[in-house]
Amino acid sequence: MPSSWLVANALWLQAGWWACVLGAQYPGLLLLVPLGLAIHLWLCPDYKAEIKALLRVALAGCVLDSVLGALGVFSFDTWPLPLWLVLLWWVLASGLRHSLAWAGRPYWRGALLGAFGAPLAYVGGARLAGVGLPLGVIETGLLLMPVWALALPLLLRIAARR
Template sequence: MGHRGWLLGNAVWLQAGWWLCVLGAERPWLLALVVAGLALHLRLAPGGELRVLLGVALAGCVLDSTLGLLGVFAFSQWPLPAWLALLWLVLASGMRHSLAWLGQPLWRAVLAGLLGGPPAYLAGARLAGVELPLGALGTALLLAPIWALALPLALRVAARG
């Protein structure tokens, strides 16, 4: 598979993985497909990928667990549900590939995080049954600056691989 084919496949995987994770909150058997997709990704991706996936996903899980402890999210499982941990692995799997273009110049990642993070969280919360004690608007306003920082940092970590 050529470079463009890999990038397109990775972009499709990110979308499919997001849906599988979020819908897997209510249908846990879908999470097995996510694990299989991540295994395939690791098999096909260049070296150093596992370190990037684990580093970005661990940081993301700590972030979401902290937000849950602070009352931004009300998860049914503590510290966070399995589908959300898998979602962080899915997101991390695009950091060196179909999402890498966001990293340079830096403003792209800041803008993408600012504008893209909150709607993704709100949609995922609605589909997965996650309560938002601050309401949709309060949650979005809190998440926007967090994601304006988190996405560029995750892309930088991934680029250093």
């Protein structure tokens, strides 16, 4: 896979994250996400396998965040998840077979990235998107560390499956 594709995919992940999180307050930004996903699929070398991976990962991610919300880790204004968060799962899924694939093997890479990157993204995103953290910021971050140390490697495997 050309390095330009991986760079473009990494940039898309960042832009998509911002569009989703800020889209919680400015819903017009959410329109950029389906456009970005369509471009991603159009440029993707194997779009059929990519669509399957996107569906599997987004479903698993939405279940994970719905469970965390039901357990009181997050407080959303809609049930089970707000639209911007569902779209954010599609954005994340679009990078797991590409710019984030390096974290899939060995397992510890994904575990480290998940343990440290995900809590920072959640806590930062929650503040920007107006998501409540009933347990507190630090407590939520610490709780998410082991969850995501397990979740990210599993999501990478789910995405890689053919």
